């Protein structure tokens with residue numbers, strides 16, 4: 001039986017002429033309904049940076065940073081970056097490409113709480129978690145590490161799970177789908193789960209539709225910003 005950890009640990013590759021595009025592909029946005037091109041990725045990261053009120057010199061830490069595609073586009077804005085991932089090969093690539101970044105190999109639930117960062121985020125990561133208890137532990141740790149805001153981005157919406165799965169399935173041939181996803185499931189979230197989690201701790205929470213241009217999964221994903 002495959003599992004997501006084994007899949008992510010196998011991913012490796014060299015950078016092509018467009019470094020950001022290579023990192024996006026290494027991070028899994030390379031085929032079928034998951035494909036994203038660099039211009040659309042940059043537009044998305046810039047929009048999120050605006051919503052986070054990020055300014056040059058501030059710090060952003062990413063849980064499940066992979067090879068660092070999200071952080072690479074943020075670093076272009078002058079943001080100081082760090083991240084953690086359980087894929088040794090991907091986090092090594094992030095370190096190689098962004099040598100000034102603070103990168104750690106490890107499980108999300110064990111992310112170091114020091115140093116603290118202005119913003120702690122996770123982009124397209126929570127659906128690989130085994131269950132809601134694990135997600136709650138990671139989210140609490142993100143809140144403990146962030147001084148200002150937490151962002152959970154690219155979360156699969158439970159309300160549109162069937163349609164999202166159908167589109168994912170239809171974007172590949174039946175045999176390619178079976179080979180790629182046998183034994184692998186995404187975990188879907190109710191939008192209210194994040195809102196309730198924040199409210200119980202006295203934090204403000206904003207949930208909004210995903211906004212990655214030309215991305216087939218955008219209609220089925222949402223983003224969540226929690227302000228401390």
Ligand SMILES: C[S@@+](CC[C@H](N)C(=O)[O-])C[C@H]1O[C@@H](n2cnc3c(N)ncnc32)[C@H](O)[C@@H]1O
Pocket residue numbers: 004008009024027028062063064065066067068069070084085086087090106107108109122123124125128129
């Ligand atoms: C789709 S990629 C996204 C990478 C990056 N966040 C981005 O936006 O480009 C998902 C990443 O989450 C990581 N991941 C999944 N579950 C994890 C866990 N429990 N602990 C640490 N990393 C995890 C994977 O190794 C992979 O690099």
